[in-house]
Amino acid sequence: MVKMDKKEKLLTIGQFAALHGINKKTLMWYDEIGLFRPAAVNPANGYRCYTYHQSPILETILLLRELDVSIPEIQNFLHNRSARNMKTLLEEKLAALDLQIIHLQAVRKTLSNHQQNMNTLLTMDLSEISLIEKEERCLVTVAVTKDTPFEKEVEMITAETARYRLGRLHDASYGSMIPVASLLGGHFDDYTSLFIEIPFLRQEAGLHIQPGGTYLRAFHKGSWDKLPLRYQAILEFARTHELTLSGFSYEKGINEAVIDRIDDYIVQIEIPVQKQIPAQNNLF
Numbered sequence: 001m002v003k004m005d006k007k008e009k010l011l012t013i014g015q016f017a018a019l020h021g022i023n024k025k026t027l028m029w030y031d032e033i034g035l036f037r038p039a040a041v042n043p044a045n046g047y048r049c050y051t052y053h054q055s056p057i058l059e060t061i062l063l064l065r066e067l068d069v070s071i072p073e074i075q076n077f078l079h080n081r082s083a084r085n086m087k088t089l090l091e092e093k094l095a096a097l098d099l100q101i102i103h104l105q106a107v108r109k110t111l112s113n114h115q116q117n118m119n120t121l122l123t124m125d126l127s128e129i130s131l132i133e134k135e136e137r138c139l140v141t142v143a144v145t146k147d148t149p150f151e152k153e154v155e156m157i158t159a160e161t162a163r164y165r166l167g168r169l170h171d172a173s174y175g176s177m178i179p180v181a182s183l184l185g186g187h188f189d190d191y192t193s194l195f196i197e198i199p200f201l202r203q204e205a206g207l208h209i210q211p212g213g214t215y216l217r218a219f220h221k222g223s224w225d226k227l228p229l230r231y232q233a234i235l236e237f238a239r240t241h242e243l244t245l246s247g248f249s250y251e252k253g254i255n256e257a258v259i260d261r262i263d264d265y266i267v268q269i270e271i272p273v274q275k276q277i278p279a280q281n282n283l284f
Contacts, residue, residue, distance in 0.1 A: 009051065009052070010039065010040060010049040010050070010051060011049060011050050011051065011052070012047065012048075012049060013027055013028070013038070013047065013048045013049070013050065016050040016054075016058075019052075019055070020055070020058055020059065020062065022062065027048065027050075028048070030061070031048060033071065034075070035061065035071060035074065035075060035078070036054075036057065036058060036061055038050050039051045039053075039054060057078070060086075061074055061078075064077070064089070064093075067093040067096075067097065068093075068096075069089070069093060073089070077089055106198070110173070113173055114257070117254040117255065117268075118258075120254060120268070121254065121255055121258070121266070124219060126219050126220075126221055126266075128218075128219075129216065129217070129218045129233070129234060129237045130216075130217050130218075131214055131215070131216060131217070131273065132214070132215050132217050132270075133212075133213070133214060133215070134210075134212055134213065134215050134270070135212045136209060136210065136211055136212035137197060137209075137210040137212075138198075138204075138207045138208070138209060138210070139195040139196065139197055139207065139208040139209075139210050140160050140164065140195065140196040140197075140198060140207060140208070141177070141193040141194065141195050141196075141207075141208040142156040142157060142160060142193060142194045142195075142196070143192065143193055144156075144176075144191060144192065144193060144194055145191075145192070146189060146190070146191070153194060156194070157174065157194065157196065160196055161196065164196075164198055173196075173197045173252060174194065174195070174196055174197070174252065175194070175195050175197070175250055175251050175252030175253075176191050176193070176194050176195070176250075176251050176252075177191065177192060177193040177194070177195055177248040177249065177250055177251070178190055178191050178192065178248060178249045178251070179192060179247075179248055179249075180245045180246055180247060180248060180249060180271060183231055183234075183235065183245075183249060184235070184245075188227065188228035188231050189228075192248075193208070193248075195208065195210075195250065210250065211247065211272055213272060213273070214272070214273040215270045215271060215272055215273060216234065216237070216238060216243060216245065216270070216271045216273055217268065217269065217270050218230065218233075218234050218237075218269045219266055219267065219268055219269065220266070220267045220269065221263075221264070221265070221266045221267075222263050222264075222265070223262065223263065227267070230269070231249075231269075234269065234271070238273075243273050244273065244274040245271045245272065245273060245274070246271075246272050246273070246274040247271075247272045248271070248272075249269055249270070249271045250269070250270045250271070251267050251268070251269050252267070252268055253265060253266065253267055253268075254266055254267075254268045
């Protein structure tokens, strides 16, 4: 703790700026706009001087600026300083900061997904069908049919992204869902939903839960009219390896950002594999 007599000693603008880790030009600007005045000005040379006692006020200003509080807002607060006004101001800015943090977490998750897609592209074998493990995810879904116009799909997707306050489309990833029952019945175009994967979603009513566990994963490159052939190969793989598929097939493109031709488009297909219940020994 600094003694009271030392708090009253004058510091040069350079010393005071260094004490608070800022440029002295910032202090000069604050003085010019009337936001933060020096304790004294040397009449002989015009040099600004400050006291340690002014530090808490400057730190408050710097904190509010860090929170993107405008100069007029700070000036208004300094003219009406009180614990209540400070509490109200900080609550508003903390709420805004929380939203920004959520957005940055979403962007980071999206970038991580893109990075994972690029790693997959660089190491994948398009002919391979494999088993992977996935964590449970919450998805926003939009119901569609074969007859849903593309314009209507765009309209519904736009409404859902607005509902969840996504700033831009890159904050989420998109795909389509087809029931496994439809695939087993040979109806390879029976898409029932579009899904939106929003990184920061938690379980709540109305969301689709994509279960965690083992998934069969495959890829398809090229036009969609050849996709049924890929599904036939997937179903044959499942039969050969005695795998029971369940729920939905989740499809999403993984290379839109790095291609120019639709023939180079790659769809990632992931389908849950139902856990097999081991047969119990007959005790009788």
